[in-house]
Amino acid sequence: MQFKVFGLIIPLLLALLGYSQSGFLPYSIKNGLTQNAVTTIFRDSKGLVWMGTQDGLNRFDGLSFKQYKHNPTDSSSLSDQYITAISEDGSGTIWVGTRNGLNKLDLNKGKFERIHPDPSKKKVIQYVFDQIYPIGNGNLAIVVEGQLFIWEHRSKYFKKLTGNVDNHACYTANAKGIWKYSKGQFYLYHPSTGKLLEIFDTHQNNQQPFVATALYHDQNQAIWVVNETNESKPTIQVFDTKKFRWLKDSIVLNEKINQISFDQKNIAWVSSLSGIIKIDSTFKPFFWKSSQLPLSLNQSNAVLCTYHDTFGLSWIGFANNGALLYNPASSSFQLFQPENKRETVFAYAQDSLGNDWVASISGLYKKTAITQQTKLIVRKKVRALAVGENGRIWAAIENEGLYKIDPSSAPELVASVQNKKLVDNTIFHLNINQKSNQLFIATKSGLIILNLINNQIVRYYAEASLVNNQITGSYVLHSFTDSKGRTWVSTNAGIDVFDQNGIRIIHYKTDSDQSPYIKRTIITGCAEDKRGNIWIATLSNGIYKWDNGKFTSYNQSNGLSGNIVSGIMADSYNRIWVATTSGMNLLNQQSGRIDVITEQNGVPASDYLLASIAKNNKGHILLGSSEGLVMINPNTVWPIPIQLKCFVTDAAINYSPVSITKHFQLDADDKSISLEISAPCFINADKVVYQYRCLGIVDQWVTLQPNNRRISFTNLPYKKLQLEFRAAENIALMKFGSISTLYISREPPIWQNSFFIIPASILLLLGIVFFIRFLTKRKIQEQLRKAAVEQGIYKERERISRDLHDHLGAYAAAIKSNIIQLEKMDSNSSETMYQLKGNAEDMVSALRETIWVMQYQQISMTSLSDRFKNLINRIAPNYPSIQIDVKEEIIQEKMMSPGVSIHLLRMMQEALTNSLKHAQCTQIFIKIAINDPILVVIEDNGIGFDMKKSSDGYGLQNMQDRASEAGLDAKIISELGKGTRISFRF
Incomplete structure (x- = not known):
């Protein structure tokens, strides 16, 4: 937000014993500048500010700097690090003059092209481009070592100014054309053709030739000539190009002149070794120094350049202190500090005689209207003031009570706890109803109304027994x-609300979230506008307008900087001033716009005390703060609505920088795109709000986080998308924001491209038609062959299975039968017979399992688990002292080949047998989890064994061999005295 300031501010109220002034923003290497020696400044058509230094170029958007430096190994970088001039042509191209060459910046690519207006100078080691300035129609005049070239931006070529090279010539341009001064004569050239139009001999004005080092033109088209005939005492001559005469005798300066610029009031700013010298229409120079200015301006620091943009902001470039932004609107705001230091001010009042009173933490001060002198009246903390008749002032002194102060008498205590007229000596605010002669005293224990005629008091409070x-x-x-x-x-x-008789006629409760008018909050003050509307300030809900019982709310959603309001006041233009904890706000009732005014606008404080706002008879608004008394002249504060224009300043695809364009093309493999957007704003830039939406993906506006201006997307769909973005000074103004648009396309893989798919599909179909017959025939033949082989294998397995059953099985059964008969015949050999019987049973069982496995091409883990559980049921009765627990979890069935199945079953049997026979355990836990992968765990609480020593008796090596052959993962964990855990995973 910028401000238009009309005229000089009228001296406000008090003879300032001491005050400070905001409105200056410093920038240095700490903020991102390449160097603190700022040689030239320029603001382009997009609003970006360019600062040249002795070590590179800087682009500034209000929040951050982008640096451009000379790189000897990169021909697309600046030709030299020392920047001498910056300008912009009609195509929006930025031109940069350096100590050694001219450069043209491609903003989209971020690269420079080195330009040679005179090709013969291409290899000159040092070739200084002193000036670049616009001359109309988007063309530029470029001055290099006494020679001027005209750049035609439409035809893209240089035109050399007619005439010989003159190393003593100086140039400038105004509405009439290009001016050159040399050897006592002015030469006027046509700005487009470069042809000489006229010659003006200054000898005719009794002006002797002098050594001119620079020309500058002001807003009245007059030319200011820097005369350095005497280098120790340079002078300035002013030539009127309208009447072709010198306007004034020499303006003598005792300072080296680095540059001259002219602000919107046509005041000349002379950059010198000792600071800024200002020259107004009287041609009297004066140093711009005072206590209200920053130290960088008051300490005689060398200033190299100044620049004034179209928004009224002034930029200052120092030789060693970076840059300084000055907001002229700050002249509308002043700060009074009674004792020349930071001090809390509680109240202000202007009595009927025109005297000004200030209540502060250090005392009560009075400035008389006649002598304009300020003096201390009371050396005590004064919290509130009210104006009576005939110059009388009512003052609330902290912890003492209410005092009456007449012009010719000492302060007199009127009401306090001691004289029983007050319940509490803490008074927040005083107000006199002049029509009823009643003094309203606001305290933390209720309201006291003092009748100024009979000194009678009436107390009002919430808990009063009388209604x-x-x-x-x-x-x-x-x-x-x-x-x-x-x-x-x-x-x-x-x-x-009380009438003139002290009777309450209206009241509105705000102590509940269900309140019909104002939700739960604390009321901090009221004011009236010129239409009779009452404006109400609250401590959490913003403000309200009361119009004969109708309430209208204004808060942060409407543009207020904050909802905590300490004071409210209407000015003579019917605008509403709202003091919040996050700055001053100005509500224009006619437009409905709310402008935020902060310290960057020049307001010298941002924290305002409750009930401290007041207005004097000149219409100036005054507020108490912890810094002092803030004084505002509303007559000179006119916010200019600015529609921020948003554009892309940086782009990256897959985190690699790319050129900026209106249509970003992503390949199929590009996963991400990131864009940084900017809407240059230099006052309250940190409060600018940014939004974006990508139609088809995010149709609703998305608000970026504060100080974040980067939009990022990943894995965008394969199509063309429209991205829109905008910016505004606050969320309420966003609906009026200018919308910028660009496009993002992500190309699908070639096989998803319609130009590829259609012909490829046709060719593929033709190929399939010819190929399918061949494949089908071959496939059928192959299937028949495989089927025959598989059938043969299956038959062979059946044959082996039958043979095992018919022969080996029969023999094993016979052996078992014979052993039983022998056992009956010879009881002496029962132990041997018992062992032979067991071996025969094991043989039969093993044969059955082998036959079972060979009968199937695939075996499910569930059927294998069932077979293992049957085995447990058969052998468990033989070990009554051992408890066997089985837990089976079937999550996802899994099929196994016969070879894997028999190996797994054998290893499970081996692990179970080891636990039963050798572990000396009392409990065996078995877990079978059927999933992908399969997990089988067999764990006992037996004696365990030392895994570091070999133990061949447990068949552990056999398990490992089987696991390796079957492709299973077998793990054995055991420790002496802590049991054994064996797990198989497949």
Whole structure:
């Protein structure tokens, strides 16, 4: 937000004993500048500010700097690090003059092209381009070592100014054309053709030739000539190009002149070794130094350049202190500090005699209207003031009570706890209803109304037993009397309105979230506008407008900088000034626009005290703060609505920088794109709000986080997308924001491209038609062959299975039968027979399992688990002292080949047998989890064994061999005295 300032501010109220002034923003290497020696400054058509230094170029958008430096190994970088001039042509191209060459910047690519207006100078080691300035129609005049070239931006070529090279010539341009001064004569050239139009001999004006080092033109088209005939005392001559005469005798300066610029008021700013010298229409130079300026301007630091943009902002480049932004609107705001130091001011009042009173933490001060002198009246903390008749002032002194101060007498205590006229000596605010001669005293224990005629008091508070003495809250913060004589009392729980007789006629409670008018909050003050509307300030809900019982709310969603409001006041233009904890706000009722005014606009403080806002008879608004008394002249504060234009300043695809374009093309393999957007704003830049939406993906506007201006997408769909983005000074103004548009396309893989798919599909179909017959025939033949082989294998397995059953099985069964008969015949050999019987049973069992496995091409883990459980059921009764627990989890069935199945079953049997026979355990836990992968765990609580020593008796090596052959993962964990755990995973 920028401001238009009309005229010089009228001296405000007090003879300032000491004050400071905001409105200056410093920038240095700490903020991102390449160097603190700023040689030239320029603001382009997009609003970006360019700062040249002795070590590179800087682009600034209000929040961050982008640096451009000379790189000897990169021909697309600046030709030299020392920047001498910056300008822009009609195509939006940035031109940069350096100590050694001219450069043209491609903003989209971020690369420079080195330009040689005179090709013969291409290999010159040092070739200084002194000036670049616009001359109309988008063309530029470029001055290099006494020679001027014209750049035609439409035809893209240089035109050399007619005439010989003159190393003593100086140039400038105004509405009439290009001017050259040399040897006492002015030469006027046509700005387009470069042809000489006229010659003006200054000898005719009795002006002797002198050594001119620079020309500058002001807003009246006059030319200011820097005369350095005497280098120790340079002078300035001013030539009127309208009447072709010298305007004034020499303006003598005792300072080296680095540059001259002219602000919107046509005041000359002379950059010198000792700071800035200003020259107004009287041609009297004066140094711009005072206590209100930053130290960098007051300490005689060398200034190399100044620049004034079209928004009224002034930029200052120092030789060693970086750059300084000055907002001229700051002249509308002043700060009074009674004792020349930071001090809390609680109240201001202007008495009926025109004297100004300031209540502060150090005392009560008075500035008399006649002598304009300020003096201390009371050396005590004064919290509130009210104006009576005949110069009388009512003052609330901290912890003492209410005092009356007449012009010719000492302060007199009127009401306090001691004389029983007050319940509490803490007074927040005083207000006099002039029509009823009533003094309203706001305290933390209720409202006191003092009748100024008979000195009678009436107390009102929330807990009063009499209804007539009740108010919404006992903590009273403020009171205000409107044009109808009604007094509006602000409390911690609502608003109470009294008529001239001290009778409460209206009240609104604000102590509940269900309140119909104002939700739960504390009322901090009221004010009246020129239409009779009452404006209400709150401590959490922003402000409200009361129009004969109708409430209208304004808060952060409407553009307020914050909802905590400490004071409110209407100015003579019917605008509403709203003091919040996050800055001053100005509501224009006619347009509905709310502008935020902060320290960057020149307001010298941002924290305002409750009930401290006031207005004097000149219409100036005054507020108490912890810094001092803030004084505002509303007559000179006119915010200019600015529609911020947003554009892309940086782009990256897959985190690699790419050129900026209106249509970004992503390949199929490109996963991400990131864009940084900017809407240059230099006052309250950190409060600018950015939004974007990508139609088809994010159709609703997305608000970026504060100080974040980067938009990023990953894995975009394969299509063309429209990205829109915008910016505004606050969220309420976003709907009026200018929308910028660009496109992002992501190309699908070639096999998803329609230009490829259609012909490829046709060719593929033709190929399939011819190939399918061949493949089908071959496939059928192959399937028949495989089927025959598989059938043969299956038959062979059946044959082996039958043979095992018919022969080996029969023999094993016979052996078993014979052993039983022998056992009956010979009881002496029962032990041997028992072992032979067991071996025969094992043989039969093993044969059955082998036959079972060979009968199938695939075996499910569930059937294998069932077979293992059957085995457990058969052998468990033989070990009554061992408890066997089996837990089976079937999550996902899995099929196995016969070879893997028999190996797994054998290893499970081996592990179970080891636990039963050798572990000396009392409990065996078996877990079979059927999933992908399969997990089998067999764990006992036996004696365990030392895994570091070989133990061949347990068949462990056999398990490992089987696991390796079957492709299973077998793990054995055991420790002496802690049991054994064996797991198989497949």
